[in-house]
Amino acid sequence: MVFTPVLTVPPLAMQGQPITVNWTAVDTASSYTLQRKADTDEDWAQVYSGAELTFAETAGAWTSVQYRVQAVFSDSTSDWAASASIPVVSASALVISGQDGDLGTLVNDVPYSVSSDTGNQISLELRVNGALWTALEVSSGYAQSIPVIDLPTGAGTIDILATVQASTGAVSAARAWTYTKTPVTTSAGPCDVVEWQDATGAVKFPVTLAEAVRIPGGKTLDQVTQLPAQICTGSYVGTGTYGKDDPTEITFPFVPDLWGILGYFTNNKRSWVRGQSQLVPWGISATGLFTTAGSATTNFEGTTVSLYSDTGADYQGNGNNQIYYYIGIKIG
The missing domain is CATH 2.60.40.3780 (Immunoglobulin-like)
Incomplete structure (x- = not known):
């Protein structure tokens, strides 16, 4: 009895993309012959002959295609095993x-x-x-x-x-x-990178922190937010003075949408955080910034924020010889 291979083809193909055809092995077969008939062909055309059990070709400008395979023996061949017509969609x-x-x-x-x-x-x-x-x-x-x-x-x-x-x-x-x-190398020893440009003069080195932060998928923070985010940080040492006539002042390089001050003390820490246009729910009351024992009044003039407290220097972020850290964020 001569057995016929079992042919497997994809249910759908696309112009310009591979079509992979597979068939099962038949005992004592020395090779296999594969033929194809597309809607543009007048008759079957041989596309493969050999001992392999798979064949792939690129779909042409067809709307449908059909394959058939037979096993070849030393003195005979099996019947053809033909596939159904495979639809081929436009590229x-x-x-x-x-x-x-x-x-x-x-x-x-x-x-x-x-x-x-x-x-x-x-x-x-x-x-x-x-x-x-x-x-x-x-x-x-x-x-x-x-x-x-x-x-x-x-x-x-x-x-x-x-x-x-x-x-x-x-x-x-x-x-x-x-x-x-290839890895980017720099000269040995400390160096300052002012601006990295390509041959056209376009800046390639990240200009802002948001451009340097990479998000999974390859985007940068500024691409995700679509905003020119900027961040400024710094610190200062308090002098111990306080009151409306002697406020604590910080000048940022831009008008921040959110800013904050954090001061560390011997037994605790106090913080001030607020938005430029609205209050944010951390360490703030409706009348101004507050700490555990008092409050501070804030005011903006351009890029400078000032705050004062009548309670004491600690409550306006100006405790004597205390170190304070501040941050300003512009997100729009």
């Missing part, structure tokens, strides 16, 4: 920018985009060196860049997988890149 159903291959030595961010003419949301996965970096749902036309500063040095891989629901089923597209990144 425009899902497109990832670029071409597979080696990106070379990276010096700039790696841009990419995904688009679909289905009108449906696209599931996107981005992996670097096999590790999942990003998994999210995006709309057609989504464009993003992989920051070169976030990529590991040495030889690496970047893989993008996108999936969308087409009229005939879910289709996927993939992009595979390799790259090399």
Whole structure:
């Protein structure tokens, strides 16, 4: 009895993407013959002959395709095992920018985009060196860049997988890149980095703290918040004076939306925190800033905040020889 291989094909294919066909082994078979018939073909065409049990090819500009396989023996062949017709959707159903291959030595961010003419949301996965970096749902036309500063040095891989629901089923597209990144070196000994620019003069070194903070997925804090966040910190030593005519004053390099002072004492600590436009619920009363035994009145003139207390120097952040730390945050 001559046995026929069992053929397995995908339920759906997309133009320009691989179609993988598999079949089972048959005892005593020396090889297998695989044929394909697309809607653009007049007859069956042989696409593979050999001992392997799998074959892959790139889908052409077809709307459907069918495969059949037979086992070849020393003196005979088996019957053909034919697949059902496989729908092939247009390449425009899902497109990832670029071409597979080696990106070379990276010096700039790696841009990419995904688009679909289905009108449906696209599931996107981005992996670097096999590790999942990003998994999210995006709309057609989504464009993003992989920051070169976030990529590991040495030889690496970047893989993008996108999936969308087409009229005939879910289709996927993939992009595979390799790259090399060399570490950035500086001269030996202490150095001051004033500004790092590329060949066009664009500043590449983070300008603000928000740009330096990296969020999982490669974005920076300022990209996530879409705000030019700025932070200023400092300290001072109290002189022991207090009162309306001798307030404690701090001048920031910007008008802060939130500011605070923290003072450490022998047995406890006291803090003052408030927003520029509204009070925040930490150490504040409706009439002003307060501590456990008194309150302080605050006032803003431009970028300078002043506070005073009639209760004592400790309560306006000016205790004699005490160290105080302050912070100002601008988020908009």
